[in-house]
Amino acid sequence: MPTMIPESPIAIERIREAWPQGQRGWLVGGVVRDLLLNRRLHDVDLATAGDAVGAARRLANVLGGAFYVLDAERGVGRALVEIEGDRLTIDVARLRGPDLETDLRARDFTLNALAIDLASPEDLIDPLGGYAHLRAKRIAACAPTAIAEDPVRAIRAVRLAAQLNFQIDRDTRALVKGASLATVSAERIRDEFLRCVGGRRPAAALRGLELTGLLEQIAPELLALRGVTQSPPHQMDVWEHTLTVVERLDEIFNLLGPVHDVDAASDLTYGWISVRLGRYRHEISQRVAEEPTPGRPRRWLAMLAALLHDAGKPSTRTVDDSGRIRFLGHETSGAALATALLERLRFSRDEITYVRDFVAQHMRPRALTRAHGESIGGRAIYRFFRAAGDAGPEIVVFSLADTIAKTIGPPADQSEWSAHVAGCARLLGAWLDPNAPAVHPPTLVTGDDLQDALDLKPGPLIGRLLEAIRESQAAGEVVDREGALALARTMLPRS
Secondary structure: OOEOOOOOOHHHHHHHHHOOOOOOOEEEOHHHHHHHOOOOOOEEEEEEOOOHHHHHHHHHHHHOOEEEEEEOOOOEEEEEEEEOOEEEEEEEEEOOOOOHHHHHHOOOEHHHOOEEEOOOOOEOEOOOOHHHHHHOOEEOEOOOOHHHHOOHHHHHHHHHHHHHOOEEOHHHHHHHHOOOOOOOOHHHHHHHHHHHHHOOOHHHHHHHHHHOOHHHHHOHHHHHHOOOOOOOOOOOOHHHHHHHHHHHHHHHHHHOOOOOOHHHHOOHHHHHHHHHHHHHHHHHHHHHHOOOEOOEOHHHHHHHHHHHOOOOHHHHOEEOOOOOEEOOOHHHHHHHHHHHHHHHOOOOHHHHHHHHHHHHHOOHHHHHHHHHOOOOOHHHHHHHHHHHHHHHHHHHHHHHHHHHOOOOOOOOOHHHHHHHHHHHHHHHHHHHOOOOOOOOOOOOOOHHHHHHHHOOOOOHHHHHHHHHHHHHHHOOOOOOHHHHHHHHHHOOOOO
16 A cells, blocks of 8 residues: 655645544545645545534634635535645535445545545555556546436546546546536536636646537537637637637736746747736736635636637628628627526626626727737726726736637737737736726716816716716826816816
């Protein structure tokens, strides 16, 4: 039997020290797999025969984190802690069955049916041969009934295969292809699907979902993208282009991550991004790691929006007299389609708004840089970020991925590419500058000020005047209260 890695990570040692004395506890599932693969830890699952909720509460208290009951009926508690700069989600659950082996045999895949006793971390508990499967890079179900008992495991099998670059064994693949998600709640499908889109190798996960028939059950709207041809410079149909965009956006987010990737930046196409946007690395990586909805980072939502950005193309495709293919209004149609899909999968209202605005405005940065390069004016910047809402910064980064993904290989016109990168840098620079009037115009006058100074009554006119003042501030045409009131006077209806 293989032993545990010679030296446990500091996070595991801290958990062992904080664990309730006298209570049996085991590291189980994915955390053991990740330890054996020497992967960075994010989620830690523990099982216990005792009070799981109380153990999670103690971990949160001792480690200085937050606690809440994840599932009162099944006895699952969650602690959210930070150890050595890493944020960890620690879930503690009661054993499913009379003993640990029963619990492990009831799990999804053999590589997740592994355990380590907190009291003796040098030994690996492996009743189903999961360690051998791990070494063989193979995903195998714990039992022939594993996926039928919980069909969401079919999506998980595809995700793990993509993210770990493993193969699903033949028998398990048949179970995955035969899975029906009809009885699975929308929320559980949403969470597992979003992990596919937001995790490592998302394009591979999506292709796996397509080939197994699962994507048709999750988001059948996306299958309509297959075979929808496009005019040059596009070299792929809409579906292949979409998968490429997802792959490129993932690469760009990694390129702009906290640690500078010298090898990735050495590529000429990505080098331009690194040179012009690398100065914003910290702010971008910090922002996309934020979780507007707990457990669902903004990066995952941006990746989902990228997957849906051209979803409106099949219904808007036309061919003009010259043979050119057009998709007029596809961004509006796509935003409506994305809204319906996310509502069906029970995303939050804020998440739906984010993805809807992302899809609706995804073409704006490219249009701005084509017209102005890096000399985009303040009024245009203000209008873009106003329309894009909270999704604005990620739309800018997405635009780079969308541009690269139109062709196979680097962009044909490097001068046009460098101008686009420079224009995106201009947009992001304005967004990051708290004193930039193009994104954050200071309040010079309020609605009450306009009513008092201009003898106006409340109504829609007040809103139009305030918006015109903000746009003029962004353009540098209005800089003080007097100028704001003067502009408002010129816009009053003539009596």
